[in-house]
Amino acid sequence: MRVLSGIQPSGQLHLGNYFGSIVPNLALVGQAEQNFFFIADLHALTSMQEPAVLKQAREDIVLDYLACGFDPTKAIIFEQSQVPEHTQLLWILSCIAPMGLLERAVSYKDKVQQGIRASVGLFTYPVLMAADILLYRATHVPVGRDQKQHVEIARDLAGKFNAAFGEVFVIPEPVIQKDTAVVPGTDGRKMSKSYGNVIPLFGNENTLKKAIMGIVTDSKDAHAPKDPDTCVVYQIHKLFLSGAEAKALAQEYRSGLAYGEAKKRLLATVLEHLAPLRERRLGLKSSVAKEVLEAGRKKAQEVAHTTMAHVRESTGLS
Numbered sequence: 001m002r003v004l005s006g007i008q009p010s011g012q013l014h015l016g017n018y019f020g021s022i023v024p025n026l027a028l029v030g031q032a033e034q035n036f037f038f039i040a041d042l043h044a045l046t047s048m049q050e051p052a053v054l055k056q057a058r059e060d061i062v063l064d065y066l067a068c069g070f071d072p073t074k075a076i077i078f079e080q081s082q083v084p085e086h087t088q089l090l091w092i093l094s095c096i097a098p099m100g101l102l103e104r105a106v107s108y109k110d111k112v113q114q115g116i117r118a119s120v121g122l123f124t125y126p127v128l129m130a131a132d133i134l135l136y137r138a139t140h141v142p143v144g145r146d147q148k149q150h151v152e153i154a155r156d157l158a159g160k161f162n163a164a165f166g167e168v169f170v171i172p173e174p175v176i177q178k179d180t181a182v183v184p185g186t187d188g189r190k191m192s193k194s195y196g197n198v199i200p201l202f203g204n205e206n207t208l209k210k211a212i213m214g215i216v217t218d219s220k221d222a223h224a225p226k227d228p229d230t231c232v233v234y235q236i237h238k239l240f241l242s243g244a245e246a247k248a249l250a251q252e253y254r255s256g257l258a259y260g261e262a263k264k265r266l267l268a269t270v271l272e273h274l275a276p277l278r279e280r281r282l283g284l285k286s287s288v289a290k291e292v293l294e295a296g297r298k299k300a301q302e303v304a305h306t307t308m309a310h311v312r313e314s315t316g317l318s
């Protein structure tokens with residue numbers, strides 16, 4: 001098993017990223033023969049054009065990863081933009097990618113609808129993502145449900161390439177955690193940086209309080225029975241709990257737990273759970289990020305180089 005996942009440095013990490021991507025990724029570290037975690041900074045360029053912000057976000061996200069518990073001796077942590085093979089493979093895959101396949105990708109349409117400029121890069125985003133995955137012959141790709149279609153496109157392109165040029169690529173599997181496939185945001189939609197509805201992972205107490213107190217609820221009376229299945233406060237709270245604890249809490253909602261009290265409890269749980277991460281984060285210096293990324297780049301580059309040699313050979317470009 002070779003595990004690979006990426007995250008865009010396009011804003012602060014939030015609970016959706018944590019439960020949808022980081023926790024499942026961490027669970028696989030140690031089980032896999034190789035783990036790759038990379039900063040998808042080339043992907044981030046599709047939606048941001050602020051050099052200073054991107055630079056800072058790239059550094060922050062590595063420190064955030066480390067604070068979450070990624071061990072750079074067990075996982076290869078690197079930046080996409082520092083391994084040129086990603087864009088080389090992007091071109092080769094672009095030449096076999098049918099237009100229709102990309103035209104069916106929902107995330108392009110979603111992003112344009114949200115106001116992101118419709119660039120060629122945004123359109124070919126899934127092909128770059130396929131290159132990211134196939135370059136490392138990843139067998140398992142842990143992502144949230146919103147990225148499933150992208151992993152399917154990577155599978156499709158791997159199959160098409162292999163059929164045309166011989167068996168070079170491994171067909172990757174998306175790994176999607178059922179319980180955390182879509183973490184709701186404070187407004188009930190999918191939690192996402194681009195919706196401004198996040199509970200930040202490394203926010204200070206005040207920010208967390210503001211976000212949690214602002215979660216939308218229905219207008220039921222304080223002590224009226226509540227439905228935990230449709231309540232965003234509960235849906236977020238249960239992510240932190242064991243099965244038995246979640247069941248007991250659901251029962252309290254049904255017995256009329258007031259939303260104000262429910263939010264206070266959620267805040268206490270979040271603060272308690274994230275305290276060790278936040279403490280670790282404060283102790284990490286930016287020089288650590290540089291060291292980790294440079295070591296990661298070297299290891300990633302080696303693997304990417306070998307795959308590209310096969311690709312060149314099989315396509316007649318060697």
Ligand code: ADP
Nearest residue numbers: 008016017020021143144181182183191192193
């Ligand atoms: P965002 O939507 O905030 O821009 P990203 O696209 O950078 O988040 O996502 C990084 C990773 O976190 C991906 O694997 C994605 O599937 C996962 N993820 C993001 N938001 C959520 C969410 N609300 N629920 C579950 N997983 C999520």
Ligand code: TRP
Nearest residue numbers: 004005006007008040043129132
């Ligand atoms: N598109 C992913 C996201 O926005 C980030 C990403 C880029 C990725 N390349 C990847 C995730 C390869 C998994 C594998 O979340």
